[in-house]
Amino acid sequence: MALVLDILSWISILIGAAFCLIGGIGLLRLPDVFSRMHAAGIVDTVGVVFIVLGLLLQAGWSMAAIKLLLIVFFVLYTSPVSTHALAQAAVSVGARPWVVDEDDEPTEKGDESSKT
Amino acid sequence: MLHALSLGLVLGVLWLLLSGYFVPLILALGLASVVLVVFIAHRMDVIDHEGQPVHLSWRIFPYWLWLLKEIFVSAVHVSRVILQPRMPIRPRMLNLKATQHTELGHVIYANSITLTPGTVTVELDDDNLAVHALTKETAEGLESGDMDRWVAAVEWETQLDQLIAARRAELKKDE
Amino acid sequence: MFVAAAIAVLVTMLLALILAIKGPTVYDRILAVNTFGTLTVLLIAVLGFLSGRPAFLDIGLVYALINFITTIAIMKFFKYSRLGRHSGEDLGGL
Numbered sequence: 001m002a003l004v005l006d007i008l009s010w011i012s013i014l015i016g017a018a019f020c021l022i023g024g025i026g027l028l029r030l031p032d033v034f035s036r037m038h039a040a041g042i043v044d045t046v047g048v049v050f051i052v053l054g055l056l057l058q059a060g061w062s063m064a065a066i067k068l069l070l071i072v073f074f075v076l077y078t079s080p081v082s083t084h085a086l087a088q089a090a091v092s093v094g095a096r097p098w099v100v101d102e103d104d105e106p107t108e109k110g111d112e113s114s115k116t
Numbered sequence: 117m118l119h120a121l122s123l124g125l126v127l128g129v130l131w132l133l134l135s136g137y138f139v140p141l142i143l144a145l146g147l148a149s150v151v152l153v154v155f156i157a158h159r160m161d162v163i164d165h166e167g168q169p170v171h172l173s174w175r176i177f178p179y180w181l182w183l184l185k186e187i188f189v190s191a192v193h194v195s196r197v198i199l200q201p202r203m204p205i206r207p208r209m210l211n212l213k214a215t216q217h218t219e220l221g222h223v224i225y226a227n228s229i230t231l232t233p234g235t236v237t238v239e240l241d242d243d244n245l246a247v248h249a250l251t252k253e254t255a256e257g258l259e260s261g262d263m264d265r266w267v268a269a270v271e272w273e274t275q276l277d278q279l280i281a282a283r284r285a286e287l288k289k290d291e
Numbered sequence: 292m293f294v295a296a297a298i299a300v301l302v303t304m305l306l307a308l309i310l311a312i313k314g315p316t317v318y319d320r321i322l323a324v325n326t327f328g329t330l331t332v333l334l335i336a337v338l339g340f341l342s343g344r345p346a347f348l349d350i351g352l353v354y355a356l357i358n359f360i361t362t363i364a365i366m367k368f369f370k371y372s373r374l375g376r377h378s379g380e381d382l383g384g385l
Contacts, residue, residue, distance in 0.1 A: 014292075017296045022195045023303065040326045041191075043326050043330065045231060046187060049184070049187075068348065081363075089366050089370045099209060
């Protein structure tokens with residue numbers, strides 16, 4: 001039983017770590033601030049949830065589990081608020097997202113970042 | 117009053133969980149700090165239905181589960197888009213109309229959109245949302261209106277609960 | 292296994308740091324710092340388990356809250372150039 005729990009928690013931690021890395025790669029690859037927010041969103045939600053889930057399985061029923069749940073709760077509650085505030089602040093100073101209208105034309109990875 | 121009690125209860129439970137001491141002196145100090153915080157919050161006039169949404173219906177819990185599933189699905193989608201060498205992103209802005217009736221419903225909807233990877237709420241003005249979507253699929257997922265209906269259902273149940281409670285109170289008064 | 296998670300989180304922190312340094316606009320940098328903070332919370336939690344000291348989680352909890360307030364405060368500062376009130380508003384409003 002303990003072994004099953006261990007394996008489950010390792011899988012969960014590995015998934016979370018992979019999502020964190022993907023989010024980090026996305027932060028650097030995506031072209032402008034608005035699309036980078038999506039990559040940050042991966043780290044903030046799935047990365048945190050899976051890594052903490054893995055730690056939770058290691059912790060068992062203890063104080064540590066409660067604190068881990070509180071960490072997930074706070075991160076999931078605060079991250080959309082700060083992301084939205086960031087997007088709104090960027091728009092309010094005149095930054096416009098880089099938008100592709102055509103659905104079929106392949107996207108060039110142009111570094112057409114929004115202006116400040 | 118209900119909101120103040122709920123705030124005090126939340127703070128008290130949080131304090132007990134985080135401290136882990138059950139000595140009378142420490143407990144008294146904890147109680148004093150809870151009372152102080154509730155008093156300060158009362159003076160700041162921030163104890164209301166927005167800070168303490170005690171009236172939200174139980175439907176919020178199945179919604180959270182559904183939202184977690186949705187977050188996972190779109191995170192996998194966005195990850196695959198990011199990892200492809202050509203990176204087929206189609207960023208676009210959407211204008212959505214929220215069908216909820218209360219401000220709390222709008223905020224829950226907007227924050228759920230932001231929480232889902234692939235879509236970010238850029239502006240929220242009354243019931244008009246400006247949303248930035250990373251790809252065609254995430255935009256279509258949002259336009260299908262599933263999330264909107266879920267939040268509206270949670271809100272509707274909430275209003276129903278309130279109506280029932282009000283009616284019960286009325287009946288009790290009549291007796 | 293904790294070591295692998297800690298290394299993955301550290302590498303991601305490095306990527307976020309690169310964005311914070313090279314990011315063309317100030318908003319890229321704020322986003323990078325926000326992500327960096329979230330990853331720090333994760334790193335603290337993982338390190339707590341790695342060294343077998345659950346007290347680390349309290350620090351992580353506080354860090355998660357401070358990270359949020361930091362982001363909001365920086366944003367407000369860049370948007371209004373002051374922390375106390377909105378530009379053009381009377382004193383007394385938030």
